[in-house]
Amino acid sequence: MKPVYLLFLALLPIAASAADDAGHDIMQKVNARPDGEQVRRDFTISTTDRRGVTRVEKTIAYRKYFGADKRTVMFYTEPTNVRGTGFLTFDYSAPTADDDQWLYLPALRKIRRISSSNRGDSFLGTDLSYEEIKKENKVEISDYRFTLLEETTCLERPGLLVEAIPVSDRIAEELGYSKVHYCIDPAIWMARHVEFWDIAGNHLKTISIDEVQEIDGVWTSVDLQVVNHKTQHRTRLQQDNIDYSVEIDDQVFTQPYLRRGLR
Amino acid sequence: MKWNRPGARLVIRLLGLGTALLCSAPQGMEARFTYTGEANLAQESAADGGSHLVKFSNRLDGEFAAEAGAGWKWFARAAVSSETRDLIEPGEPDDSAVRSKLSRRLFFNDYSEFELRELFVDGYLNDVFVRAGKQQVVWGQADGFRVLDVVNPMNLREFILEDSEDRRIPTWMLNLEVPVGQWMAQFLWIPDTTYDQVPSLQDKARFAPTSPLFVPYPAAPGPVRVSPADKPRQFFGDSDAGARINGFIGGWDLSLNYFYHYLDRPAPYQTPSGEVFVIAPAYERSHLLGGTLSTVYGDLTLRGELAAHSERYFITRNATTDNQGILSSAAVESVLGLDYNGFSDTFISAQVFVSRILDHDPGMTVSATQSTTSLLVERVYLNQTVTLGGQWFQSLNDSDGLLRLSVDYRWRSHIIFSAGLDAFYSDDLGLFGQFDGRDGISFGVSIDL
Numbered sequence: 001m002k003p004v005y006l007l008f009l010a011l012l013p014i015a016a017s018a019a020d021d022a023g024h025d026i027m028q029k030v031n032a033r034p035d036g037e038q039v040r041r042d043f044t045i046s047t048t049d050r051r052g053v054t055r056v057e058k059t060i061a062y063r064k065y066f067g068a069d070k071r072t073v074m075f076y077t078e079p080t081n082v083r084g085t086g087f088l089t090f091d092y093s094a095p096t097a098d099d100d101q102w103l104y105l106p107a108l109r110k111i112r113r114i115s116s117s118n119r120g121d122s123f124l125g126t127d128l129s130y131e132e133i134k135k136e137n138k139v140e141i142s143d144y145r146f147t148l149l150e151e152t153t154c155l156e157r158p159g160l161l162v163e164a165i166p167v168s169d170r171i172a173e174e175l176g177y178s179k180v181h182y183c184i185d186p187a188i189w190m191a192r193h194v195e196f197w198d199i200a201g202n203h204l205k206t207i208s209i210d211e212v213q214e215i216d217g218v219w220t221s222v223d224l225q226v227v228n229h230k231t232q233h234r235t236r237l238q239q240d241n242i243d244y245s246v247e248i249d250d251q252v253f254t255q256p257y258l259r260r261g262l263r
Numbered sequence: 264m265k266w267n268r269p270g271a272r273l274v275i276r277l278l279g280l281g282t283a284l285l286c287s288a289p290q291g292m293e294a295r296f297t298y299t300g301e302a303n304l305a306q307e308s309a310a311d312g313g314s315h316l317v318k319f320s321n322r323l324d325g326e327f328a329a330e331a332g333a334g335w336k337w338f339a340r341a342a343v344s345s346e347t348r349d350l351i352e353p354g355e356p357d358d359s360a361v362r363s364k365l366s367r368r369l370f371f372n373d374y375s376e377f378e379l380r381e382l383f384v385d386g387y388l389n390d391v392f393v394r395a396g397k398q399q400v401v402w403g404q405a406d407g408f409r410v411l412d413v414v415n416p417m418n419l420r421e422f423i424l425e426d427s428e429d430r431r432i433p434t435w436m437l438n439l440e441v442p443v444g445q446w447m448a449q450f451l452w453i454p455d456t457t458y459d460q461v462p463s464l465q466d467k468a469r470f471a472p473t474s475p476l477f478v479p480y481p482a483a484p485g486p487v488r489v490s491p492a493d494k495p496r497q498f499f500g501d502s503d504a505g506a507r508i509n510g511f512i513g514g515w516d517l518s519l520n521y522f523y524h525y526l527d528r529p530a531p532y533q534t535p536s537g538e539v540f541v542i543a544p545a546y547e548r549s550h551l552l553g554g555t556l557s558t559v560y561g562d563l564t565l566r567g568e569l570a571a572h573s574e575r576y577f578i579t580r581n582a583t584t585d586n587q588g589i590l591s592s593a594a595v596e597s598v599l600g601l602d603y604n605g606f607s608d609t610f611i612s613a614q615v616f617v618s619r620i621l622d623h624d625p626g627m628t629v630s631a632t633q634s635t636t637s638l639l640v641e642r643v644y645l646n647q648t649v650t651l652g653g654q655w656f657q658s659l660n661d662s663d664g665l666l667r668l669s670v671d672y673r674w675r676s677h678i679i680f681s682a683g684l685d686a687f688y689s690d691d692l693g694l695f696g697q698f699d700g701r702d703g704i705s706f707g708v709s710i711d712l
Contacts, residue, residue, distance in 0.1 A: 047646060055648070055676040079676045080295045080326075080711040098559070100514065107428055109401040113516060113557045113564050115604040122608065125647030233646050251390075255511065256440055256447045260385075260392070 023146030023162045026184055031138045033189045036218045036244035038064040043074070043239055047126060050232035057082060063136075064248050068093035071253040072134065075261055086258045087124075091134055095142040099134070104258045111255055120176035127205055127226040127235040131175060137190055137209070137221055139164070143171050144180070154183035154192040155208065172199060188212065188219040203229050216244035292329040296712040299324070305703035320346040324380075335386030345375035350469045351420045352462060360491060361416075362457040365435055366397070381433050392440040397433045400451060402507060402520055403568050404555055405598040407637050407656065408616055410568045411520055411553050414451065414505060416527045418460040422470045422698060423665075424685055432457055446510035453503040456495045458546065459527040465489065474697040475628045479531050479578050479588055481540035492529040492544040501525065515558045520570075522551040530576035533588035547591075549574045562605035566614075570596045581626035592622035608647075612639040634659040635694070648673045661693025677711035 040062050048054045058078040064071055069092050076085040084106035091099050099116040119131040126133075131140070144164035152161045164180040166172035178201055183193040190212065198204040211223035220242055226235040251257055303318045322344040329337045358367035369377040383396025403411030407423060415431040423430070434455035441448045462468030464478070472478055481487060495501035503525065509518035529544030553570035575594040582588035600614040616635040623631035636659065641652045650671045657664040669683040683705045689696040 049645065049648070053675070055673065057676065080297055081673075081677070081679055081709060083295070100511075100559070107426060108406070109399060109428065110404060110406075112404075112602075113559060113566070115559050115562050115564055115602075117562045118604045118607070120607075122646065125643075127646070231646075251442065254447065255509070255516070256392070256449075 019148045020145065022148040023164075024141070026148060026160055026162050026186075026189075027139055027141060027144075027146050027164070027182070029189045030182075030184060030191060031141060033138070034218055035136065035138075036063075036216065038062070038246065038248045039218075039242065039244045040246045040248060041239045041242040043237060045126060046236040046238075048234040048236075062248050062252050064250075064253065066250075066253075073253055073258060084261045085124075086261055088253065088255070088258045089134055090253075095140070101130075102255060102258060104261065106261070109259075111258060117174065120174050126237070127228045127233055128207075128237070129176065132207075139182070139191075143167060143175065149181070152183060154185050155210070157185055157187070157192065159192065160184045160186055177204070190219055190221070198230075205229060215242050218244050292327060295326045297324045297709060298322070298712055299707065299709045301705055301707035303703050303705045305701070316348060316350070318346055318348040318350065320344065331384050331386070333386065335384055337384050338381060339379070340381040341377065341379050343375070343377050345371075347374065349373045353466045353468055356460070356466075358460075360494065361460050362432070363435070363455050363496075366432065366455055366457045390442050394438040395436075397435050397455075398438065399428075399431050399433045400436070400438060400449075401431075402518075402555075403553075404557060404566045405568050405600065405614060405616070406612065406639065407614070407654070408598070408635070410570050410596045410598045410616065411551075411555060413522060413524070413527070413551060413570070414453070416457055416459045420460065420462050420468065420470060424470075424667075432460065443508070445512070446508050449505075449507040449509075451503075451505040453505070453524075454498050454501075456497075456501050456525070458494070458525065458529070461528065463489075469701060470698060472697060474692040474694065475578065476692075476694065477528075477578075479533050479542055479582075481533075481535075482582075485538055485540055487540045487542065490541060490543040492546065494529075495525055495546055509555075515556055518555045520551070520553045520555070522553075524549065524551065526574075526576070530589045530591075531578065533582055543587075547574060547576055562603055564600075564602040564604070566598075566600035566602065568598045568600075572596070575620070577620065577624075577627045577629050579624060579626040580628060581624075590624050590627060592620050592624075594621060595619045608643045610639070610641045613637070614639075630660050632660075656695060658693050658695060661689065661691040661696055663687070663689035663691045663693040663696030663699070665695045665698075679709045681705075681707045681709070683707075 043059045043061055045057045045059065046054055057076060059074050059076050061072065061074040069090065072089045072091065074087045076082045084104070086104035088102045089099055101114045101116050103112045103114050105112060120129050123130050123133045143166060145167055147163045149161040149163050152159050162182045162184060164182060166175060166177065172178055176198060177196050178199050179197040181195040182191040184190070185192045190209065192209045194207040196204045196206070205226055205228045207224065207226050209221045209224050213220055213222050220239065222239045224237040228234070299322045301320045303320070305316055305318065322342055324340065324342045327339045331337050354373055355370040371377070379397065381397055381399070383394050383398045385392065385394035387393070400414040401412055402414055403409070405412070409417070415434055417430045418432050419430070434453055434457050436451055436453040436455060439450045441450070462471040464471040464473060503523065505520070505522040505524070507518055507520045509516070525546045526549050529546045531542050531544045534541045534543060550573040551570055553568070555568045557564060557566040572594045574591050576589050576591050579586060579588060579590045596616070596618040598614055598616045600612060603611040614637045618633045620627065620629065620631050636657045638655045639652070641650060643650050652669040654667040655664065666686045666688070667683065669681065671679055671681045673679050686702045687695050687698045690699045
């Protein structure tokens, strides 16, 4: 073997390592993007099945940081048959700590403590997982190994394409993905277009953030669409009445408030 | 089967009433209406001929919310319902026997009724949440049976087949919730003297209990007379009161509960009066001390609930003039539940209910220990538009049980179709076996108007 090839082979791991570091750094910047100490907003969730039938649900949601930990509560307001359904999450910053989650079911008038191990499951019938709803356009860094693949365009804007591979089979099973491609807009450090592959390696779904607004100094996804390529099911998640300056009482993130619901 | 005229007329009236209320709702007031229609195909009891019957029922639920000023809000919920066969509560039930004046229903005729389900005002006094009025308060975490779900009485007109929301009878009470550090304390004062509504065998109600566990029988066949229950009526003196403190500590949801109350079912005291066997029910007081816990281990959620009663009243076969056929004892009820979320889109929940009479007498018709298990399996399909469910209750004492299957299809955002099967098994006169032959299939639709 010629010495020049030997040199190339010797440099390959260094180049791969540099790409890994760059990918990791980019996702760290995505996670460091300010998202407000607290926020109150309304969500409109539209799901469309393969026959074109669209079902619409509306929610009110609150989120607040308690130190590095994050608490989120969401209440369904429409339609009447799900009104009052509430979902409370304590998202702990420590990677080893499991989140705590509670679901309030108005038909039973009872709070059901739910396991957070189902983070890859569909969130209440949408094409987003519990994990994606919780992370809000951010990523659990410890779940993946990241690699910067190339400079590209995301929804017609300059972007960085980062590949994420789950760090273990167990994590891949939990999340339901074998590979994720994040197209990051470096101007605002937000993933604008994300492609997912399932455990078997099949193209699973695409998330695209069609509209972003700067509200109270926070870049916010106000219109997000998901297409599931296996089921042809679609989800559209729109946000409005977004307020990052509102004072939110700590009691909002408690079970009694979850039970009282919208009152 | 013909749709009878009262039922058809009522549906038209309900839809008209709903439309009128929607149009007349004042500004700032929210009004929501839901229509529920159901067709039941059920087996009649052998005593009624053993044939099949079809029943249609219609119901309109209305919810109203309005600002009361200073951050306080009014809320009201009412239901108008009708059915084409008068089998569940035959005739016009005598609500005065078990309900306070303000908690009674309004019957239009034998087939239709109106009930104010909730009416309250709530808001905050500094940190204290106050809710005053007719309402439901749910304690405990068990599904299916009450262990700590004792604050509101129940209407058992369809045993446990109705949704728990409809089974509970809302009562007038003052409900305060006070934050205490990381805990929340709740205080209840319930002057409403309303108790369980249990269908009567004398009225030939479809789900009237017949088991000797609950109904006393004379030693020798003969005439039986049931006197009206001696129902508490004093506003203050006969009030119930309760307190609960709950919190989330170290990954555990914990609560401690206390309730001083009249037991929701009267003790059926018996007096042989000449040749007539007289049953004279009377309501009795009891203290309840209990608690709940739940936590998560990976895919598993562990739930537990305990209720200790200072007094419970049981029928004895050894009736004497002194005990009047009733013996009392302290008793403990518990439930241990395990929920499993390890399969995608699937929820599995198993529960074991155990109750223990602490001072058991061999003459009691109830065993010292009563155990019932339940298993619930729910699976959702097509992005949660279709839900298949199965629930199985099994008494470990009497080998009887209940199997329930259901399917819901969310056809549109506002329209849900449903179908269900309820099957009791074993002809033992146990909790479930007493209703053997009361199996049924139902088809329904729920429309948010």
